[in-house]
Amino acid sequence: MSSENPVETLQRSLRDLMRQNARAGRVVVAVDALDLGEAMDFAGEFEKAIADEGTAVFHVSVADGAPEVREWLITPFRAGEAFGPEYVAPSDAVLVVSGRFLHRPEVRGLWNFSIWLESNPPIGTPRPELPDAEKQYLRTVRPTAEASVIVENSDPSHPVQVFGDFC
Numbered sequence: 001m002s003s004e005n006p007v008e009t010l011q012r013s014l015r016d017l018m019r020q021n022a023r024a025g026r027v028v029v030a031v032d033a034l035d036l037g038e039a040m041d042f043a044g045e046f047e048k049a050i051a052d053e054g055t056a057v058f059h060v061s062v063a064d065g066a067p068e069v070r071e072w073l074i075t076p077f078r079a080g081e082a083f084g085p086e087y088v089a090p091s092d093a094v095l096v097v098s099g100r101f102l103h104r105p106e107v108r109g110l111w112n113f114s115i116w117l118e119s120n121p122p123i124g125t126p127r128p129e130l131p132d133a134e135k136q137y138l139r140t141v142r143p144t145a146e147a148s149v150i151v152e153n154s155d156p157s158h159p160v161q162v163f164g165d166f167c
Helices: 006-021 036-052 069-079 132-141
Strands: 026-032 056-061 093-099 113-118 149-152 160-162
Touching: 006 036, 006 113, 006 149, 006 160, 026 036, 026 069, 036 056, 036 093, 036 113, 069 093
Parallel strands: 026 093, 026 113, 056 093, 113 149
Antiparallel strands: 149 160
16 A cells, blocks of 8 residues: 555646646646635645746636736746746746636636646535536536646545546
């Protein structure tokens, strides 16, 4: 039996997957969920996995949909200029952006890699009714189809990568 932490194992696996397509440079990763706190917590753990490889990493949480994220965060980060709360990224760095609605068409092209967090109630527990904005986001944007990776995160101490079969 392994004493390895399942959160650390998954986070390292996701980091390695991100690195398959983005080996160096300034990389931007989105962690999207319907629950902002869940996205922030997961992004914080992902940030640790990136820091463990010796890469400079920054984490910024944004408002729903991040309508102005390109101007005040992404463009300056990629240019090596001051961004967010006055950070400046070296030439090899990762910016982890956590929030809600980050797979909307107007922002999804900003991410080199994106993670969608699924959270389901325990079996036998009724699913709570979602607000209309969340229902519409799931129905029209389909973050499970847009994300680089889907993670089932109902139990944050045991997240699991989900492999969707769209065939």
